[in-house]
Amino acid sequence: MNRLPTYVVWPALFTLSLFAIWEIACVSFAIPPSFLPAPSTIAEAGWNFRSTLIDNSAVTLWTTLVGFGIATFVGLLLGAIIGASRGLYEALYPVMIGFNSIPKVAIVPVLILWFGVGSLPAVLTAFLISFFPIVVNVATGLATTEPELRDVLRALGATRWEIIRKIGLPRSMPYFFSSLKVAITLAFVGSVMAETVGSNKGVGHLMLSAQAAFQVPLVFAGLLALAILGIVLYAAMVIVERRFTGWAYR
Amino acid sequence: MSAVQNLVRLEKVSLRYGQGPKATLAIDEIDLSIRRGEFVAVVGPSGCGKSTLMKIISGLVPISGGVALVEDREIAGPLKSVGMAFQAANLLPWRNTVDNVMLPLEVVEPHKRRIGSHRAEYVAKVEALLERVGLKGFGSKFPWELSGGMQQRTSICRALIHQPEILLLDEPFGALDAFTREDLWCTLRDLQRERGVTVMLVTHDLREATFLADTVYVFSPRPGRIILRHEVDLPRPRDLSITYSAAFTETVQLLRSYIHH
Numbered sequence: 108m109n110r111l112p113t114y115v116v117w118p119a120l121f122t123l124s125l126f127a128i129w130e131i132a133c134v135s136f137a138i139p140p141s142f143l144p145a146p147s148t149i150a151e152a153g154w155n156f157r158s159t160l161i162d163n164s165a166v167t168l169w170t171t172l173v174g175f176g177i178a179t180f181v182g183l184l185l186g187a188i189i190g191a192s193r194g195l196y197e198a199l200y201p202v203m204i205g206f207n208s209i210p211k212v213a214i215v216p217v218l219i220l221w222f223g224v225g226s227l228p229a230v231l232t233a234f235l236i237s238f239f240p241i242v243v244n245v246a247t248g249l250a251t252t253e254p255e256l257r258d259v260l261r262a263l264g265a266t267r268w269e270i271i272r273k274i275g276l277p278r279s280m281p282y283f284f285s286s287l288k289v290a291i292t293l294a295f296v297g298s299v300m301a302e303t304v305g306s307n308k309g310v311g312h313l314m315l316s317a318q319a320a321f322q323v324p325l326v327f328a329g330l331l332a333l334a335i336l337g338i339v340l341y342a343a344m345v346i347v348e349r350r351f352t353g354w355a356y357r
Numbered sequence: 358m359s360a361v362q363n364l365v366r367l368e369k370v371s372l373r374y375g376q377g378p379k380a381t382l383a384i385d386e387i388d389l390s391i392r393r394g395e396f397v398a399v400v401g402p403s404g405c406g407k408s409t410l411m412k413i414i415s416g417l418v419p420i421s422g423g424v425a426l427v428e429d430r431e432i433a434g435p436l437k438s439v440g441m442a443f444q445a446a447n448l449l450p451w452r453n454t455v456d457n458v459m460l461p462l463e464v465v466e467p468h469k470r471r472i473g474s475h476r477a478e479y480v481a482k483v484e485a486l487l488e489r490v491g492l493k494g495f496g497s498k499f500p501w502e503l504s505g506g507m508q509q510r511t512s513i514c515r516a517l518i519h520q521p522e523i524l525l526l527d528e529p530f531g532a533l534d535a536f537t538r539e540d541l542w543c544t545l546r547d548l549q550r551e552r553g554v555t556v557m558l559v560t561h562d563l564r565e566a567t568f569l570a571d572t573v574y575v576f577s578p579r580p581g582r583i584i585l586r587h588e589v590d591l592p593r594p595r596d597l598s599i600t601y602s603a604a605f606t607e608t609v610q611l612l613r614s615y616i617h618h
Contacts, residue, residue, distance in 0.1 A: 255445060255447050258412070258415075258441060259443075259447065259461075261435055262417055262435050262436065262437075262441055263464045264435045264436075264465065265464045273464070277449070277451050280451075354499060355451075
């Protein structure tokens with residue numbers, strides 16, 4: 108048998124003991140399942156409703172990824188523009204900070220008003236909540252290019268775009284990929300939030316329905332599904348980051 | 358004999374930063390000329406405008422007064438035929454040594470157009486230059502795998518690879534330890550002799566200036582003025598042992614007597 112690496116063993120052990128303590132506590136203090144169901148009850152509910160759970164998780168995953176995809180594209184573009192030009196940086200930054208300060212949950216009703224109940228408001232919420240860190244990070248990476256390095260290329264007659272392409276963008280990639288880790292989590296939060304406020308699909312919607320029907324174990328099964336999805340998405344971003352900017356982690 | 362003996366000619370060149378009464382004069386009516394193939398060193402106290410002079414010659418900053426000519430033409434913008442290296446090697450961490458040296462070739466014509474289809478030829482050229490500075494076999498290493506001296510050698514290769522008319526060096530050895538520095542003096546001395554490239558070296562180190570240069574210019578504190586032009590008459594090729602000779606020490610002392618802090 109191969110020995111598993113410690114970064115697998117320790118988190119697994121910790122998670123399992125957490126569930127064990129939870130289980131023991133529920134049994135020994137006779138906590139009613141309508142207040143806090145034991146992990147075994149949650150697992151059972153999860154198994155019984157597995158197809159509903161999987162279907163809704165797929166919807167949530169899909170809206171998250173679409174919103175995140177748009178955020179990545181827009182964030183990269185906007186970050187590159189802002190980072191490359193001091194004037195645009197000064198003009199756009201305050202507006203963006205203002206926009207970012209608005210709690211996105213307050214925008215969801217507006218989006219539903221415009222686009223109706225469905226996946227579109229969730230996708231847009233995921234996008235709106237997650238593009239800001241990408242913009243900031245890409246812009247920072249570009250704006251902090253060493254002046255000497257810029258001079259080396261400028262003295263060779265390089266155009267502004269060449270300097271951005273050869274130095275600025277590759278240089279800002281570690282910032283970009285590390286912002287993706289933050290953005291994917293935010294996008295996830297955004298889509299679930301929108302699903303909870305007004306949607307007919309997704310884990311957020313499922314949990315709201317289960318809560319209305321007092322199916323407390325299913326509510327918790329939904330929470331668990333969200334946690335698992337969140338970890339998977341984050342891990343995917345870490346792998347992407349390592350793959351593309353290995354040079355920054357030596 | 359071509360009429361273009363002087364590669365660079367500055368006549369009463371001044372440069373001020375900012376405008377109106379708040380403007381600061383960085384360089385004040387400098388006369389200086391650099392022959393093709395000459396090795397010029399510029400020394401002076403901190404903030405005397407040495408680096409500014411470099412930016413003027415490379416065409417990165419426009420002058421405020423006087424005439425600045427390169428190859429008898431007025432400097433109107435970036436020159437393309439310059440190579441620059443600084444105190445920090447400024448290598449790109451995501452590129453290996455070969456690709457770092459290759460950078461100027463991706464920007465300067467005609468290499469820019471050819472590099473895609475003739476990559477092998479350019480790699481060979483880069484490898485040859487790396488071997489010349491003692492970096493044979495380090496081509497695929499990344500900057501963090503190189504010592505400070507090796508990084509600086511790479512940086513100098515990057516400044517030379519596109520065969521510039523003039524090499525502008527801004528305290529390139531300032532951050533190195535004494536032994537590595539003397540090693541690199543010799544590398545630079547040999548490169549310059551072999552390639553016949555014109556060099557302007559900005560430095561704080563009077564021994565470095567004396568060892569390497571044909572002509573040393575001493576700058577006054579800001580605003581920068583030339584207070585001494587000294588031709589170093591030590592015989593070439595110069596060996597490191599010359600730095601212990603009486604003539605060498607005399608030159609260094611002479612230069613030192615003109616530096617006021």
